Amino acid sequence: MANNKQKMTRFELRSAASLALIFFLRMFGLFMILPVLSLYTGDMIGATPILIGLALGIYGLTQAFLQIPFGMLSDRIGRKPVIAAGLLIFVIGSAIAALSDNNIYILILGRALQGAGAIAASIMALAADLTRESQRTKAMAIIGISIGMAFTIAFIGGPVLNIWLGLNGLFWAAASLGLLAIIVLFTWVPQPDHQAVDPESENRSFLQVLRNPHLLRLDASILILHLIMTASFVVLPLALRDHAGLTSEHHWKVYLPVMLLSFVLMVPLIRMAETRNLAKQIFTGSVILLALAELGLWQGYESTIGLSVMMLLFFTAFNYLEAALPSLVSRTAPAESKGTALGVYSTSQFLGAFIGGTLGGWLYGKTGIGSVFLVNAIFILIWLVITIPMKIEAAKR
Numbered sequence: 001m002a003n004n005k006q007k008m009t010r011f012e013l014r015s016a017a018s019l020a021l022i023f024f025l026r027m028f029g030l031f032m033i034l035p036v037l038s039l040y041t042g043d044m045i046g047a048t049p050i051l052i053g054l055a056l057g058i059y060g061l062t063q064a065f066l067q068i069p070f071g072m073l074s075d076r077i078g079r080k081p082v083i084a085a086g087l088l089i090f091v092i093g094s095a096i097a098a099l100s101d102n103n104i105y106i107l108i109l110g111r112a113l114q115g116a117g118a119i120a121a122s123i124m125a126l127a128a129d130l131t132r133e134s135q136r137t138k139a140m141a142i143i144g145i146s147i148g149m150a151f152t153i154a155f156i157g158g159p160v161l162n163i164w165l166g167l168n169g170l171f172w173a174a175a176s177l178g179l180l181a182i183i184v185l186f187t188w189v190p191q192p193d194h195q196a197v198d199p200e201s202e203n204r205s206f207l208q209v210l211r212n213p214h215l216l217r218l219d220a221s222i223l224i225l226h227l228i229m230t231a232s233f234v235v236l237p238l239a240l241r242d243h244a245g246l247t248s249e250h251h252w253k254v255y256l257p258v259m260l261l262s263f264v265l266m267v268p269l270i271r272m273a274e275t276r277n278l279a280k281q282i283f284t285g286s287v288i289l290l291a292l293a294e295l296g297l298w299q300g301y302e303s304t305i306g307l308s309v310m311m312l313l314f315f316t317a318f319n320y321l322e323a324a325l326p327s328l329v330s331r332t333a334p335a336e337s338k339g340t341a342l343g344v345y346s347t348s349q350f351l352g353a354f355i356g357g358t359l360g361g362w363l364y365g366k367t368g369i370g371s372v373f374l375v376n377a378i379f380i381l382i383w384l385v386i387t388i389p390m391k392i393e394a395a396k397r
Helices: 012-032 037-043 049-077 077-099 104-116 120-129 133-187 199-210 214-240 252-275 279-300 304-332 336-366 369-387
Strands: none
Touching: 012 077, 012 104, 012 120, 012 133, 037 049, 037 214, 049 077, 049 104, 049 214, 049 336, 077 104, 077 133, 104 279, 120 133, 120 252, 120 336, 133 252, 199 252, 199 336, 214 279, 214 304, 214 336, 214 369, 252 279, 252 304, 279 304, 279 369, 304 336, 336 369
16 A cells, blocks of 8 residues: 555546646747747847847746736636636737737737746646645656756757748747647546645745745746746857858757757766765756856857857756756645745746846847856856755655
């Protein structure tokens, strides 16, 4: 009996896998735009560097503001209606972006609506409804892996699909993925017989999360991680095209080996962190590696080899931290506040994407490509100082 309690049931596996697929489809639709959008700067009506950065990151602002309200609404009217509505908003936003006719302002509106379907907290809450408390961390990990896969595949597939479909076609593809996610929601995701939420404790849990210094450090970590990622991809495609001499249809030749090799290098880091009780050391080392990668990009963005090596260092550290941080939040948060903690964490993540896109576009317009990487490195050093006092306990086995 004790052994059964340590394993996910088929029902729980189905629940986690179906929700992970919904997350994957939606996030792939969002992420595959990142490595190509800035390449269209010269073709868009009214485009400036800061507006291109805003188009890249605006989805993060609408996600950040609506994440918690969507989650609270799902407590009142049910998870599936809220998730379906959010996916439909995403589809509408994708269609508007596809029909923008190279007008940057309409494109920004479409990207904002893509993010306005803020369903991350609602999906996490539904995962909690459909799993036992002892299995929720595993369910969250499965969903977290799907986000990492979406990010990796999008950065490989986005430039390739861009060759065949163009920017408008990528947005139509995103709309189609959103519709597919709605079908998955109503055909594969089980219907919960209860909601694992105590509405009377929501305000108390929220304050508890905001007063927890360890959780706040993790929230700052994901904010800065997505800030530097989005800011970097305001200028990385331009550096590959304009300085490294790679036309846009060949960018995948850099992204593919970099992303695959970084994933291979990331796996042993996760294993060592959990099995050798080196989580704090590897976490700190990954942050330092990000700083070194950004400094290397600052000095070497005009070289294809320099860009490739620094991107490999960047994504090895990024992939590890992207996988580790939600697990650390789930492990750190009190049992009665895990859902709230994950909601605040998601809000911080998307807010970081908005700040990074806007800041990266502004810096590029004012002082050029190199300054974006340098400022990113400064943010990472601030992050390092913030997290030095943080204690990371080994996962319970």
